[in-house]
Structure formats: C-alpha cells, structure tokens
Amino acid sequence: MVRLPYLTALTTLFSYGLLFAFGQMRDFFRKLIDWSKSKGKDLKGYAPICLGLEDFYTRRLYLRIQDCFSRPIASAPDAWIDVVERYSNDHNKTLHRTSNTTKCLNLGSYNYLGFAAADEYCTPLVIESLKKYSASTCSVRVDGGTTNLHSELEELVARFVGKPAAILFGMGYVTNSAIIPALVGKGGLIISDSLNHNSIVNGARGSGASVRVFQHNSPSHLEEVLREQIAEGQPRTHRPWKKIIVIVEGIYSMEGELCNLPEIIAVCKKYKAYTYLDEAHSIGAVGKSGRGVCELLGVDTADVDIMMGTFTKSFGSCGGYIAASKEIIQYLRYTCPAHLYATSMSPPAVQQVISAIKVILGEDGSNRGAQKLASIRENSNFFRSELQKMGFEVLGDNDSPVMPIMLYNPAKIPAFSRECLRRNVAVVTVAFPATPLLLARARICISASHTREDLMKGLDVISKVGDLVGIKYFPAEPPKHVEQDKKTL
Amino acid sequence: MAKLYVHTVPPPDLNKNTEWFMYPGVWTTYILILFFSWLLVLSVFGCTAGMAWTVVNLFHFAVTYYFFHWKKGTPFAEDQGIYNNLTWWEQMDNGKQLTRNRKFLTVVPVVLYLIASHTTDYQHPMLFLNTISVAVLVIAKFPNMHKVRIFGING
Numbered sequence: 001m002v003r004l005p006y007l008t009a010l011t012t013l014f015s016y017g018l019l020f021a022f023g024q025m026r027d028f029f030r031k032l033i034d035w036s037k038s039k040g041k042d043l044k045g046y047a048p049i050c051l052g053l054e055d056f057y058t059r060r061l062y063l064r065i066q067d068c069f070s071r072p073i074a075s076a077p078d079a080w081i082d083v084v085e086r087y088s089n090d091h092n093k094t095l096h097r098t099s100n101t102t103k104c105l106n107l108g109s110y111n112y113l114g115f116a117a118a119d120e121y122c123t124p125l126v127i128e129s130l131k132k133y134s135a136s137t138c139s140v141r142v143d144g145g146t147t148n149l150h151s152e153l154e155e156l157v158a159r160f161v162g163k164p165a166a167i168l169f170g171m172g173y174v175t176n177s178a179i180i181p182a183l184v185g186k187g188g189l190i191i192s193d194s195l196n197h198n199s200i201v202n203g204a205r206g207s208g209a210s211v212r213v214f215q216h217n218s219p220s221h222l223e224e225v226l227r228e229q230i231a232e233g234q235p236r237t238h239r240p241w242k243k244i245i246v247i248v249e250g251i252y253s254m255e256g257e258l259c260n261l262p263e264i265i266a267v268c269k270k271y272k273a274y275t276y277l278d279e280a281h282s283i284g285a286v287g288k289s290g291r292g293v294c295e296l297l298g299v300d301t302a303d304v305d306i307m308m309g310t311f312t313k314s315f316g317s318c319g320g321y322i323a324a325s326k327e328i329i330q331y332l333r334y335t336c337p338a339h340l341y342a343t344s345m346s347p348p349a350v351q352q353v354i355s356a357i358k359v360i361l362g363e364d365g366s367n368r369g370a371q372k373l374a375s376i377r378e379n380s381n382f383f384r385s386e387l388q389k390m391g392f393e394v395l396g397d398n399d400s401p402v403m404p405i406m407l408y409n410p411a412k413i414p415a416f417s418r419e420c421l422r423r424n425v426a427v428v429t430v431a432f433p434a435t436p437l438l439l440a441r442a443r444i445c446i447s448a449s450h451t452r453e454d455l456m457k458g459l460d461v462i463s464k465v466g467d468l469v470g471i472k473y474f475p476a477e478p479p480k481h482v483e484q485d486k487k488t489l
Numbered sequence: 490m491a492k493l494y495v496h497t498v499p500p501p502d503l504n505k506n507t508e509w510f511m512y513p514g515v516w517t518t519y520i521l522i523l524f525f526s527w528l529l530v531l532s533v534f535g536c537t538a539g540m541a542w543t544v545v546n547l548f549h550f551a552v553t554y555y556f557f558h559w560k561k562g563t564p565f566a567e568d569q570g571i572y573n574n575l576t577w578w579e580q581m582d583n584g585k586q587l588t589r590n591r592k593f594l595t596v597v598p599v600v601l602y603l604i605a606s607h608t609t610d611y612q613h614p615m616l617f618l619n620t621i622s623v624a625v626l627v628i629a630k631f632p633n634m635h636k637v638r639i640f641g642i643n644g
Binding site for chain 2: 002003004005009010013014016017055056057058194198205213436437438
C-alpha cells in the first residue's frame with residue numbers, strides 16, 4: 001500500500017505523457033530525415049533487427065538520464081565507494097569515462113553484513129584458497145568442477161538454512177531461471193506474486209507451465225486464484241494440474257517489504273500446493289541469527305518445500321543455492337542444466353561464503369556475526385524512522401535493510417540522483433519499467449558497516465536534496481506511522 | 490492546496506504497457522489534458538469555442554486512433570514480443586472486454602462529440618467531421634472488433 005498525494009499522481013501521469021509525446025515527435029522527425037537520406041540501404045531484403053517501437057522507451061526516455069545508471073566504480077563496494085566520473089558531449093547519448101574518481105557514501109550496494117570489503121577473517125582464507133585452487137575450476141560440476149570447498153559449502157548452507165540438503169550454482173539469476181523449468185513443466189501451474197523478480201518471471205516463462213499471478217502479498221487473493229485454478233484444471237482439456245507451485249520472495253527488493261509467509265504457507269498447505277521461497281535479500285540479513293525470513297516470522301523450514309537464496313547480498317560473494325529435501329536435491333543434480341552444463345562457482349568465491357557463514361554463526365571464535373546482525377538491524381530501523389520523521393514516503397517493514405524512498409515524478413529521478421552525487425552520496429534510483437509507472441523510487445540499502453556518522457551524513461544530504469527536489473510528501477514531524485503495521489511476530 | 494492522499498496497490502497485470510492505466514488519477518489526467526488543450530487551441534487560434542472543440546475532437550481522434558488502435562506491440566523489449574500483434578486497446582485489461590476502463594474510454598469520444606456538435610450548433614462541415622471521428626472510434630472499441638483486421642489492414 002503506497003500513499004501518494006492526488007496532485008502528484010496527476011502531475012506524474014502528465015509528465016510521462018509529455019515525455020512520450022516529445023519522444024514520438026523526435027521519432028517522427030528522425031523517420032523523415034532518415035527516409036530522405038538513405039534510399040539505397042545495404043540491408044535490402046533483410047528484416048530490421050529492431051521494430052522501432054520496441055526500444056522506444058530505451059531510446060527516448062532511458063538514454064536522456066543515462067548518467068544516473070550504470071555508474072562504474074573503482075573500489076570495493078564498502079560503506080564508502082569510489083565512483084568514476086563520466087562526461088558526455090552529446091546530451092547523454094554516449095558517456096565517456098575519465099580517470100577521476102569521487103569517494104562517495106555508498107547507499108546503493110547490497111552489502112547488508114559488510115562482507116563486501118576486506119574482512120579480517122574472510123580475506124586471508126580467500127587468498128589462500130585462490131593460491132591453492134586458482135581463480136576458476138574451469139569445468140562443469142559433473143565433470144571436474146566439484147572441489148571439496150563446494151561440498152563443504154553445500155553442507156554448510158543446508159545446515160545454516162535448516163534443510164536436509166543444498167545445491168550450488170555460479171549465478172543467482174540463473175539459479176531461478178534454470179531451476180524452475182527443471183521443477184515444473186507443461187501441464188503444471190506456477191502461481192507467482194505479482195512483484196516477483198525478473199529471474200523468476202523468466203524461469204516461469206521458460207518452463208512451459210501455465211503462469212498465474214496473485215496480488216502482491218495477499219493470501220486471500222492467492223486462495224481465490226488457487227480455488228479457481230484447481231476447479232478449472234488445465235486450459236482447454238480441464239484435466240487436473242500435474243503440480244502447482246507457489247513462488248514468493250522473502251524480502252521484495254523494490255518494496256523492502258517482508259513476505260506474509262505464515263498465512264501464505266497455511267493457504268498452500270490447505271490446497272496441497274508446493275511452495276518456493278526466494279530469499280535473495282533476506283538470507284543473512286534478517287532473523288535473530290541471520291537465518292532469514294523463516295526465522296524472523298516463526299515459520300518452520302520444513303513447511304517450505306524449496307528455499308532459494310543468493311550469496312551476493314549478505315555474504316559478499318556471487319552465486320546462488322537451492323535448499324530442499326535430499327530427494328529433490330538429488331533429482332536436481334541430474335536434471336538441472338545449470339548443474340550439468342554451467343561452470344561451477346569460482347573457488348575463492350566459495351571460500352568467501354564459507355568464511356562469511358562461519359562468522360555469522362559465530363564458529364570463527366568471535367561474536368562479530370552477532371554484532372553485525374545487531375548493527376544492521378539498528379541501522380535500518382534508525383535510518384528508516386529518521387527518514388519518516390523528515391516527511392519522506394519510505395516503504396518497507398521494520399527490520400528490513402532495504403528502504404525505497406518514493407520519488408514519483410520522472411523528472412525527480414535524475415534530479416535526486418545527480419544532486420546526491422554532487423554531495424558525495426551514491427544512491428540507486430529505479431523507474432519504469434522495473435517499477436510501476438507512477439511509483440519511481442530511490443532505493444537505499446543499509447549495511448552493517450555503516451557507522452552512525454555515515455548514517456547521519458546520509459540523512460543530512462538526503463534531507464537537503466529532498467527539500468531541493470520536493471519529495472517530502474508528508475508533514476515533517478514524528479507522526480503515527482500508519483503503514484508500519486507489519487511488526488515482527 | 491489540500492493534499493488529498495490516495496492509496497494505490499500494484500495491480501496484478503504483467504503487461505507494463507497497459508498496467509499504468511489502472512492507477513488512480515488516470516481518468517482525471519485524461520480529462521484535464523483535453524480541457525487544457527481546448528484552452529490552448531482557443532488562445533492560439535483565437536477562434537470560436539465551437540471551432541476549438543471541433544479541433545480538439547479531431548486531434549483527439551487522430552492521436553487516440555493511432556496509439557490505441559493502430560500501433561501494435563509494446564515500447565519495451567523485455568516481454569519478448571508476445572504482444573506484437575495486439576494493439577494497445579486489445580492489450581488493455583488482458584483482453585477482458587467491458588471493464589470499467591474500457592467503458593470510460595468509449596464514453597469520452599461520445600461526450601466530446603456531444604460538446605463539439607452542441608457548441609458549433611450542428612453546422613456543416615464540422616458536424617460531418619465530428620460524426621466520422623466518433624463513429625470510427627466507437628466502432629473500433631466494440632467487443633466484437635477484438636482482434637479483427639478489416640481487409641487485413643494492419644494485420
């Protein structure tokens with residue numbers, strides 16, 4: 001539930017309409033000029049690569065503010081990061097890198113527990129494993145790519161998450177888009193939350209199963225969809241579905257909201273549907289001992305059939321995992337193409353995850369894990385409450401380290417981004433089509449390595465820029481937070 | 490200006506091309522754009538109110554026919570071209586007919602026609618042009634015309 005002033009909705013729609021109209025006019029003139037210029041094209045007879053309409057959004061809207069996205073960095077994504085300066089000579093159509101960098105406060109990287117920079121326990125072990133196992137296994141898992149690091153991590157992940165077995169993949173996106181086709185095929189039904197990540201959407205499309213969408217985080221609508229689909233059966237033949245899988249995420253990365261997991265699991269159990277939980281943003285970041293959203297909301301891990309996660313966010317590495325029962329993992333080992341044909345995870349990356357999990361569990365002999373978990377929780381709650389006191393519209397639940405600040409108008413996106421960069425704060429802004437049209441936002445990711453001074457500086461800059469850009473939609477005083485009603489159970 | 494707040498919940502519509510139409514404030518923006526363009530035409534051309542409404546009506550006909558019923562596909566490449574044969578009108582509401590949005594969009598050209606013909610006192614040639622625009626627009630929006638291509642034009 002997002003609240004926005006009615007006038008802002010009107011102006012946002014009008015702004016997009018204006019941008020669209022200007023884009024169409026420019027396209028029209030471009031067509032005129034090109035038609036008179038090139039009569040003898042050397043691609044005669046070939047179909048055009050791009051239909052012209054398909055990349056309208058990229059050409060006319062995204063390229064105008066291209067300098068706010070894909071900013072190259074020149075250091076590890078720690079609490080402070082070096083951003084490379086770029087310039088453009090043709091109004092952002094092409095950007096050129098300079099060799100200057102600016103040190104900025106990093107509010108955009110997924111560095112929830114602070115493992116992204118050099119760590120006193122992890123980095124020496126990673127360097128050792130790099131020397132011993134080299135940077136890549138140069139092989140597929142089934143051929144020669146399984147080192148004992150990989151087996152150790154699979155057992156460790158299974159123990160950490162609370163499932164009998166686990167399997168690793170080299171890339172988080174691929175984990176979703178290659179596993180879902182292996183689990184369900186034609187004749188099956190996938191019911192996914194309307195705000196699921198693109199990897200899940202692609203995996204669902206590639207599987208050949210029928211896909212239905214239920215309203216974000218609403219167990220009642222899920223129940224409605226389940227009842228309707230079970231009653232109707234497969235399209236045209238009306239035979240019963242071969243299997244039904246419901247896919248939800250732990251923390252939705254664009255909203256910062258927690259999933260309504262207990263109710264959704266209850267609905268799925270009632271109708272005998274399998275559940276698939278994508279914990280990319282919540283594993284390691286929430287929960288008392290960092291075991292994710294199941295621990296936070298008090299759900300037994302045996303009730304969730306398949307738990308997926310990535311190592312990019314909280315563990316400072318790359319790759320993904322699936323944790324499930326021994327039979328499912330055994331089945332995936334000989335059906336999933338990402339295991340049979342894709343290169344295995346890089347051994348130093350595996351070692352980084354092993355050390356990070358050991359730190360979180362406290363098995364490295366110190367309590368740095370518990371400190372990090374407490375620190376991220378405090379930082380997130382402090383930052384969120386301060387932003388809300390200043391009058392910003394901030395989404396997300398308590399304890400979630402992801403907090404989007406709503407911008408709404410398309411012109412405020414580059415304004416916010418550029419002004420923050422000018423004041424040495426690096427933020428990530430997201431717009432249509434990654435988010436709904438009206439709801440453009442700046443997404444802040446808090447890290448355990450941010451100190452109190454860093455957060456105060458960030459708040460100061462965001463407050464000044466918010467005044468300049470005009471995004472303090474609510475009265476700036478400590479009001480009662482109506483939308484903060486999802487307390488931890 | 491009093492700040493009235495509206496609640497919005499993201500609708501479960503996967504087609505990013507049409508999903509923006511389900512948000513609060515869209516109908517109001519549409520009507521406001523028509524009204525302000527009428528004011529603009531009046532101030533630029535300095536004609537009578539009726540002529541201005543006729544101009545707005547014809548311009549509205551050209552723009553909405555082109556974007557709703559002629560242009561096919563979506564302006565993004567991420568949906569991999571599954572809507573490449575459907576116009577915007579056919580993509581709306583996932584192809585469901587007679588929804589609230591569709592009824593609203595059908596009523597707007599009719600209301601514009603009534604205003605335009607009333608303010609020009611039903612004279613020719615404005616009446617003829619206005620009638621053509623409303624006839625084409627309303628027929629294009631009939632449920633029976635879903636995915637119909639007359640003579641294979643625009644197929």
